[in-house]
Amino acid sequence: MSVADLTFLALLSPFLGAIVAPLLTRILGHNAAWVLALVPVAIFLHFTGFSAEIARGEVVTGGYAWLPSFNVSFSWLVDGLSLTFILLISGIGALIVLYSGGYLKGHPHQGRFFSFLLMFMGSMLGLVASDSFLMLFVFWELTSITSFLLIGFDHQREAARRAALQALVVTGGGGLLLLAGLILLWNISGINQFSLLTAFAPQVKASPFYLAALILVLGGAFTKSAQFPFHFWLPNAMEAPTPVSAYLHSATMVKAGVYLVMRLYPVMGGTAEWQIILPVFGGATLVIGALLAVRQTDLKLMLAYTTVSSLGLLVLLTGFGAPYAIEAAALYLVAHSLFKGALFMVAGCIDHETGTRDVTRLGGLRSAMPLTFAIALASAASMGGLPPFFGFLAKEEVYTALSAFDGRAITFAALVVVGNALMFSAAFAVALKPFIGKRVETPKAAHEAPVLLWLGPAVLALAGLAAAFLSGTVHTLISSPMASAIAGEARAVAISLEPHVGMPLMLSVLTVVLGIGFYLGLARLRAGIAAVLAAIGWGPDRGFDQVMRGLVRLSSAVTRRLQNGRLDTYMTATFALLAVVLIAPPFLYGELARAPVFPQDIPLHELAIMAIAVIGLVAVVLAQDRLTAIVSLGIQGFSVAVIFLLYGAPDLAFTQFMIETLAVVILALVMTRLKLSPSDRRPLRETLPDAAIALACGLGATLLLLKVTEAPFDTTLSDFFNHYAKTIAHGANVVNVIIVDFRGTDTLGEIAVVMIAALAILSLVRLRAGSLRRIADNDPDAEEASR
Amino acid sequence: MRSLILRTVAPLIVGLMVLFSIFVLLRGHNEPGGGFIGGLIAVAALSIYGIAFGVETVRRAIVFHPLSIAGAGLLLATLSGLLSMVFHVPFMTGLWVYPVILGEEVPLSSVMTFDIGVYLVVVGAVTSVALSLEERGED
Amino acid sequence: MEPVFALLTGIFLTIAIYLMMSKFIIRMLIGVAILGNAVNLLIFTSGRIMREVPPVIGPGLDVPAGPVANPLPQALILTAIVISFSFFAFLLVLSWRAYSTLGTDNTDEMRVAEPDDAPLPPLGY
Known part of the structure; x- marks a missing residue:
């Protein structure tokens, strides 16, 4: 088996796992997680094998022809960017599978959950590994669909159904924009593979359709990555079980939009439009997300809004266009996946063990859950940008990119400092508040989570620590290739834990000080933001409901107008159209028949x-x-x-x-x-239009026939039948020979139709009156009851 | 309709009409006629029989359920087409044999059996419709 | 001869369509029956009209002796007649059934599938 085949198998394996997952779970119970986790582990190991090549700056491509006539292929591209994503997806995926084993232990549909989760994993892997546009689009929509299934996993609650539908509508709709954008790009460059597109960057940027393509592609990216004003679906998606929130809605799927923006950076990036749209939307998302995060009291919702905020920061950095911005985005993306995944899982542990995730009803858990507490603290420190965690390195790099002395940089630096400080306070509100202070009564008596629950977050938290200490290796294998792939040119990331005094460090300190201030004044801050939101009173979330309701009303109004249930309306419409079709073309194209010559010698009996x-x-x-x-x-x-x-x-x-x-x-x-009823006559006001339409149809048919018959007749077919009826088919009656011999297969079909009609008639006649009445009621419930 | 005159002449007319229908069917290949027309004549005959003696009598007289007759016809027509497969020629190719029966050369063909199939389908299907409607009229 | 047939076909079609736009099922059915004839005449006319000589090859000949009527439209129409009869019978029984269930032959009053006061589809999730 060649490497390409193995890669294909690796991309396929999550779907195979999804097929066996329900059966495996029925046999092994929640321990099936241990077996199923082998799938992502194997994928992780397979792709790790490419890391040496990637670190040397090479790319791995492969694939199969899909629609050769349209030059569409099923092909993958593994470079620094996609490798990082693949390792995050498969690595965190393995931990999430284990975590789900513990989190949904004993759930009647755990097998189905594993199945959905693996399907998502496969879709996400396919998305980041895609080289061809169409393959990317297919996997993009597949992640939306699997996300729909996972958010709506608890489908008996209306909130879950609503959140699932909302996520599907927003991200799936964005996917359609993306498709349009990709097709535009395809049209501009004639290329439908990312690996070949970079060479056409000048052409794309110079095209008059550049802005349209950019807006369409960003429409897909911003909806997927929950950028303001499309951010509302992500917090609602917290209706999903916690493993889903940790995996899809922080570590992987929501980063697909960021991935796309990064992937297109060498092709579309660096223009004025790019450097305006991305930082503005990213910056707005960063601050709004962070403000909404500290307002929440639900652990998962706080984390969800900080995720929105972080995604904003990533978009901002990708669009910022200063030195180190791309490197910062790469580092922050990896760091965020590690600490946010861990924090979500911690929140899930707390919820699982205490029965609540309302931060105001939690406290003093440190003695009951010391291990969870340690993991939470480590992750929060990374999120807050404290040394010696990987998050600190990322944040330093972010500030390095932003520390310049022009108005634009200062504005965005201020935004980022405030946003980060708010995120800092939210991180510790999640990681500290539930564990310190007096012990508060919780719905369930808290004790330490089982191994399946703490293993995942522990590994991620440790990885955040180790990555900071081994920053040299991490940069060589991950950060530098990734930054190079995004930038489209060789970049080397060098930041380490070694002390370095300067502007970035000062900004970091300022962030921490501000963050501690926000943390201490959290209650007042929360009340203040709540008051502002109440004053605004309307948000995109409510707007979504109004749009959906409006859609239903509009479509039923349109349907009622077009399909009013009256047969004569349909008939009139049909025949009016027929009249137009028969009458209009001869006049439009000047193909009217000549004045007909009526024969004078018609015998009387024929006329009679x-x-x-x-x-x-x-x-x-x-x-x-x-x-x-x-x-x-x-x-x-x-x-x-x-x-x-x-x-x-x-x-x-x-x-x-x-x-x-x-x-x-x-x-x-x-x-x-x-x-x-004795009288079924039509009133005159119906008779006249009906008669007019009927007359028009009749006139049209006459004109058509006149035109047809004035042309010379092509006798080829008739001659054929006349010549060969006797000589080949041994029959003198040509009509009968055509029916039973020349066109026998037609006749076979026709007698079958006669037979079917007879069967249908017989069954209609034989129907008992009672069964008809039931149909007439047209009420399934009544039918059910009468059985 | 229990008219004495009709009931007296009906068996004679019906017998003649059925015979005539078969005649029309068999001569169809060389003269005007054929399965469709023959079948419809037979249906007319059976309808007259039904009007004279009632639907039950007709059902007894034709022994098989009308739809079974139609189904058999469809099967016969299909098999006539499939027969050509045995001789490695395309579906529905006409096959002819000329056996000498009682000193007379009789042309027989898969085309003829196909036409008989058409006849049976028309007889069966249309009779089924007519009978079921008449039956409803009686109750 | 064709212009006369074209006119005749037009009249058949006019009457058929006028009847089919009625609200009453029985009239629509009669319209359907006439429509079958109208279309058959249309095909017949398109194949050109030839008086009195059926497409039958005389005994001892291999091809028709002189010009004969076009056999192809005839073959098409022959099967069309039988099929349109089958459908006519089906429609007839269907409307009889509809009448005996709903007690009307006015299509405006047959609203079981699409009732006039159908509620809005559910607006929730």
Whole structure:
């Protein structure tokens, strides 16, 4: 097996795991987590094998042709950026699988949960490994769908259903924008693979469609990465079980938008538009997210809003365009995944062990859960940017990028300092508040979490510590290749724990001081923000509800207008259109038939039979009672039969005679059984438009036929049948030979239709009255009850 | 309709009509006629029989359920088409044999059996419809 | 001869469509039956009209002796007649069933599937 095949297998394996997960869980219970975690571990190990190549600055590509005619391939691209993402997804994924084993222990649908989780993992891996645009889009939407399934996992609660639908609508809708953007890029450059696109960067930036493509692509990225004003779905997504929040909504999926922005940086980045849109939206998201975070009292919601805030910071950095900004984004992304994943899992532990995650109802847990407390503190320190954690390095690099003395840098530096300080206070509100102070009564008696629950956060917290001490190795293997991949040129990250005095350190200190201040005044801050929000009174979250309701109302109003349930409306519309189709084109294209030449030598009996047919037709329309109508129907039918007979079609004539007889007989049989209201005449105001439409159709058909028949007749087919009926098919009656021999397969289909119609009629006749009445009620509940 | 005159002549008319329908069916390949027309004549015959003697009598007279007759016809038509597969020619290719029966050369073909299938489908399906509607009229 | 047939077809089609736009099922059914004839005439006319000579090859000949009526439209129409009869019968039984269940043959009053006062779809989640 070649490396490419193994890579393909690695990308496929989560989906295979998803298939066996339910069965495995039925056999092993929650311990299935240990087996299932092997899948991400194997993926992690496989891709670690590429790290030496990647560190040398090479990229690994591979793939298979998918739609060769459209030049679309299933191909992957592993460079510093995607490798980091893949390692985070698979590494944290393994820990999350274990954590879910403990968190959902004994849940009746744990197997289904594992299945969804692995499906998500596969989609996310595919997303970051994709080289081709379409593959990226498919996986992008797959993450939205699996996220929908995971958020709505607890589908019996309305809040979960709403959050799931909201996430799907926002991120899935954004995905469509992304598709449009990618297709635009494809059109501009003629390239649909990221690995080849970089060479076309000047062309893309110079294109008149650059701004449109940028806005569309960012529409996808900003919805996925919860940038203001699309941030509202992410806190609501906390309805999902905690492993999902830790995995999808902090460490991986929400970073897909950031990933996309980073991936396109060498192609689209660096322009004025880029450096305005990204920092402005990122900065707004950073501050608004942080403010909303400290306002919350629910542990998970606080973390969710700080995630929004961090994503804002990442977008800001990617768009900022100063030296070290890309390096800072790379470092902060890794650090954030480590500490935020850990903190979410800690929040889950607290919730799991105490039965609440309201920070005001928690306190003094340090003696009951010392290990959890230690993990929480370590992660919060990393999040707050305190040494000696990896978060500190990231924050130093962020401030290095922002420490310049122009107005733009100072403005954004101030924003980031405030945002970080608020995040600092939120981090310690989560990691400190529940553990210190007096012991507070909780719904469940708290004790230390089981190994499956603390293993994941512990590993992540330790990784945050180790990465800081081994920063040299981490930079060589992860940070520098990642920064190089984003920037599209070689970059080396050098920051370490060694003391260095300067502007960044001062900003760090300022952040910590401010953060401690916010932490101490948290209650007042919370009340203040709540008051401001109450004064605004409206947010995108409520707007979403209004939009959804409006959509339902609008669509039912449109439906009611177009499909009003009246058959005659549909009929009128159909035939009006038919009239237009028949009448308009000949006039539009000047293809009217010449004035017809009526033959003068028509024998009297032929004219008479046609006149009888017309009289029969008129009588049908004018008939006052139904029996007259039926008899008149017979008259026109028999006249047609005679016409067939006169014009060389005896087979048709006989068939028509028999059929008309039978039709009149069964019509009479049925009609005598209907007790119909005596008057079914149309009022004049309906008659006139109907008659006009009918006349237009008839006129159109006449014109069409005149035009068709004035052209010379192509006798190829008729000659063929006439020539070969006897010589090949041994039959003298050409019509019959066509039916049973030349076109026998058609006839076979037609007698099958006759048979089916007879079956349908028989079953309709045999239906008992009672069964029909049940259908007529059209109320499934009543039907259910009557059984 | 229990008219004495009708009931007297009906068996004769019906017998003649059914015979005529088969005649029309078999001559169809060379003269006007064929499975569709023949089938419809037979249906007309059975309808007259039904009007004279009631639906139950017709059902007894034709022994099989009308839809079974139609189904058999469809099967026969399909098999006539499939027969050509045995001789490695495309589906629905006409196959002819000319056995000499009683000193007379009789052309037989898969085309003819196909037409008989069409006849049976039309007889069965339309009779089924007519009978079930008449039946409802009686109760 | 074709212009006469074109006119005749137009009249058939006009009457058929006028009847089909009625509110009453029985009239619509009659319209459907006439529509079948109208379309058959349309096909018949498009294949050109030829008086009195059916497409039958005389005994002892391999091809028709002289010009004959076009056999192809005839073959098409022959099966079309039988099929449109099957559908006519089906529609007839269907409307009879609808009548015996709903007690009306006015399509405006047949509102089981799309009731006039249908409530809004649920607005919640």
